Amino acid sequence: MIELYHIWKQYQKPHWALSDVSLEINTGDFCFITGPSGSGKTTLLRLIFREIFPNEGQILVDGINTLKIPDHRIYNLRRLMGIVFQDFRLLFHQSVFQNVAIPLHILGLSPKEIRRRVFNALRQVNLHHKMWELPQRLSYGEQQRVAIARAIVNNPKFLLADEPTGNLDPELAFEIMNIFKEINKQGATVIIGSHDRELIRYFGDKIFFLQKGKIIGKEEKR
């Protein structure tokens, strides 16, 4: 479960990126955070995986106050999460395989297990045939799929994705959402920042609407 209480975040005065945001995301939710560009979607996600700190407020992940985790222990939180970054954050001097394998190497898995899991993850995003390519030789959409494969490769408890389908054609976007849905069915909590209304309407179980850093609405399908 992820809980945010009265979060205020400011990058530069006088503009507040988030003002007094409170929300709860239950374990197993498939949730969208939506809103126009600059509404605070990315900031909200970055706060959840503690890439940045809020000016005020509390963030609890599974009951643990993430703001109190010391820097050298933050890996414990990050290992619970698979993150798809808006800018992908791939290593361009390493192959697709090596990029996707990073979280598994960190866990110290055997080479055989790593090969198996990476292949499965790449097959899920339909990129297994480009396993040994360097990311710079891939299209934008393909790079995005590599980032998705890296996020799902170690079966995370929470999957956070920032505009994961922004560069994909509608067909592939639906495929990716189906993968997320599948991971969600296996028990992962999925949180997606997106402004793709069609996808949200089709897949969203829980939707938070952000505008100018404030939650202006919440919708839940039952």
Place this chain on the structure above:
Amino acid sequence: MIFRQLWYLIKNAGNNLWTFRGRNLISVLIIGFSFLVIGIFLALSNNLTYLGERLSNNLAISFFLEKNLKDEELEFIKSQILASELVEEVTYVSSEDAWNRFAANFPELKDILDNLNSNPFPPSYEVRLTDKILSLSAIVYFMENIKSLKGVIDFQFNQEWVEKMDSLSRIVRAIGFFFGGILILASFFIISNVVRLNVLARKNEIEILRLVGATNTYIRIPFLVEGFVLGLLGSLISLIILFIMIKVFPIFVGSSLGAAKDFFSLRPLTIEQSIWLIVGGVVIGILGSITSISRFLRI
């Protein structure tokens, strides 16, 4: 599991060393140059120390004795001299022998000698020291010891020269450490900046590793391995260049120095000095890495 991770990280470090080889080569050359300067001063200082020691070994010590000593007194002094492990050979030179030697060496002064009523030369023991490298302090201690014996008036030894050589060698070593120290300090900052450039170039990679759950140690290890390798290569290169210089120096420069050649020769470093040089390179490389990477681990 730990070994698997370690092996992966070491392989990763190797890949990174190769991928960023241009930048790494600069680090290696900077470390190499700094340690070469220290090595050159050490080699010069080694040579002066060696010359001083050789000088002290080649010089004979003369212990002047009272005249009319009994045989047993002479034997006792001789036995005390021979008891020292510094001594190779002892020769008794009587007053007459000394007179004859002087007369033979300085025939133009024969008239002066003939006008003397008595023989002014005291008998003496001439002592040749062993060929082993001896310390000046041990020789001085030995001489003072013998001089304190009954019947020994004085001793003659060109101590001043040996002392000068000894202090010159110390000065050269001190200058070496001074300049070498400055260069090492400078190279430490240059290296940590070069490593920092490496780290900056790979800031993205460090961020990604942090965000996908890597521990600080996991991120640090490849950089430490790289620092270790750069330091090791740098110091090894300095030793290789120094070795070549020691071989080539006498051929190209030595003869032009004339009589000063002996003073400016380079003498190879001892194994201990070489090991310290390598350890120094490795420590510099690792420290450079540690200081550069720390501030990127707070993401």
